[in-house]
Amino acid sequence: MFGQYRSPLEFASDVMRRHGACRVLFKLMANNDNSKQQVYFGGDFDVLRLIPHGDLVAQNTTRDGLIFKASLDLNWIDIFTDALPAPAPGAQLIYYPRYPEVRLSGFLKNCARPPSKLMQPPTAEQRSLREHTPRCLVLGIVPDGKVLAYVAPWGSELALDAAERINKGETENVASIFHELKQQVIDSRSDLLHRLTAIYQGGAVQSCRLNREGLWQAYTARNAAGYTLESLFGIIPNGIAEPDYLGWELKTHGAGAVTLMTPEPNTGFYRDDIGRFMHNYGKCGSERRDFTGKHLIGIQSENTALTLRMEGYDPIKNEVVNPDGGLILRDHQGNIAAGWTFEKLLTHWSRKHAETAYVKYRAFDKEETKFFRFGPEIRLCRGAGVKPFLKALHSSAIYYDPATNMKLIKERWVTKKRNQFRVAWKNIGDLYETTENIILPDS
Template sequence: MSGANESPLEYVSRVMRRLGARRVVFKLLANNDNSKQQIYFGSDFDVLRLIPHGDLVGETTKDKGLMYKASLKLSWIDIESDAPPSPAPGAQLIFYPRYPEVRMSGFLRGSALAPSKLMRPPTPEERSLRERSQRCLVLGICDDDTILAYSGVWDGRLARDANARIVSGKISKVATVFYELERPVQQGRILLLEKLSEIYHGGFIRSGRLNSAGTLVEYHAKNGAGYTLESLFGIVPNGRSEPDFHEWELKSHRSGAVTLMTPEPDSGTYRANLKKFLLEYGNCTDARRDFTGRHLIGIPNARSGLILRMEGYDSENNEVLDPNGGLTMRNAKGEVALAWTFNKILTHWSRKHAQTAYVAYKVEARDVNYYQFGPEVFLCSGADLGTFLKSMYEGVVYHDPGINMKLVDGEWKSKKRNQFRVAWKNIGDLYEVSERVLLSDFN
């Protein structure tokens, strides 16, 4: 399987990286990991951040409560030939929030290279014989969200290599049940802090942003800190929800509230007719129309007259009950002004917030603003689903929109920014781990 100096895992990893994988993770499989019972991917919400997936779509079940499904771009590979990866178009993740539990299903159908014999449900005799045997599933995660998959045989060299590394304790564990040869979290953390330390010691930096072509241009608005920080990391603003740098999301912070995410609503008057929405619920003049102001769950907003509710959510058990529910703003007549489905909110949260670096900054007003980032940085990780839902319901996380239309040269120009924010003093409550680092001390 491998070269003279390579272990089976290292060889499979090298093959996957040659095919485009940027991360390679593996998991030992037990008897219950098969095509009928599905492959168990853990109980941690972080697996939804590790494994790239399509939109989460909820549906109710009779015995397991609400479950979410998300498509996967999974392809099986043959490590002994030059055969191209073979897609399994039915592959999907299934997430059961009640337990919580994540499983992979539909991973064999349609793929010529799928290891169907290795993944079939065992007979009672096979189950008994294989009680202490294992297979090793290796996944290669690519930049285009493709997942390369390979499985070793029962109690084969690959499984024995994986087991020995796990037992040694010298292997990096990620997302509850997966392992990784390298230590990406620590490696990414070091690279991030090295870059931020370099930026901090470089002093004040002129406000700017990268345009769509990746060219640095001046930025004159007051909210230039975030764009300037992103430009220093070569990040082009694009509204994507994926992390910014080596699995870390970057956010600049000075004082006040922190914007967590900016998903656009799925439905309501806002989606159907922005002009009508602003005229009915905004603050309007002849040249400008604005919709702003903090909206909290269950409390009427004095300015807009709208009430934000979490519909289809059981606050007592901290559980989503209705896949068609979500965050909904209604007027006094019960009409929907704007709404986000839980599908959209949870998809956005699952992709964006594995690890977040909140970077403090100072500002100097010259001909344009100049920013110095640091020395204080907060590294936060482990923002699970239950904590996020509860924080929204209790008003810790709230909707604070910045939506407007301006009359420019006789035409109305719109700007949409649906911000979900949290007060800085509460930011640590959203994460399992929050670490304060001073760049002045980092070497």
């Protein structure tokens, strides 16, 4: 049946790739992985960074406390026919911080061709018979955000092949409970390092960025290093909170702190009327207004007279307890100047930092033109959990350091937004499960 393929798992992987998948994952399914008890996707936040999903939406529940739900563009496929993928519009990921764990839910609802028989809760007799004969769930991650899915039955060639490969150590563990064929994992990392090596050995490059059409243009703003590196990977700036290259988020580091993310506030005066916000809290001149300054939790900023608070968070339990909370900037009257709900922060963090490559660079001027040399020091980081992230925010290890301004240009105020959350270089490792320091070879 599997012809030229060395194994059923490789056959399924190839089918997924023909449907557009750039990455193929699989897991052996327990009896409790069913439509009633949902499908277990891991005990931490890792899977939310691994699998594309919609915005996290908080919900308070009586039994499970605060939970976060995210829509999932799940599509079931049949690897043995040419049938088009069948969307499962009710599919969603649910993150349960109290336990913690992530589960897949609603994966059969309103689907034209769901694998219903393979996902039903087992009877007591079936549970006993299937205890040591798992099914296998295969997922294909498509760059446009779709997730392809296929379930191999109990005792099938594919499920047995997956189990054997796991037992022989021929897979790489991903997000705690998923697996990936080792060659696929090596290819992603090696491809990234190959590109970075070529960039380093190519020498200094002029400061630049790509425009909307993908064309090169000179660029010399403060964040030029990051844009220049992205241009060398062919990345057009788009503001989308997704990883940059083959699942890797690219970050540049020269000296000092690192900018982790730049999410826009989604509550307060800033969102409702940024002109009023800048006038009330910024440093204002006749032709320019600036909102800057390091903001730490519980300390009033000398620049803005605002105090950053982490509301709805229990530092002892290290968990969110109020879905309406978040990072809130308040003035001395208690008004919300700007704020980021936990939904906003966790959505951003869950999408951008599954695997992060920090690339050291040196900047210098040549004939009044700025240049960058990237490398040779690279730091690869994996596994940025939600609890270390929340703890770092509350302790101000991750701090808010905005650089937003408004300029009066041709009698019109033009805003440049830059809401930076930064972290000291020495604290980077505290945010991830593993870090790997690499020195790129000279030519």
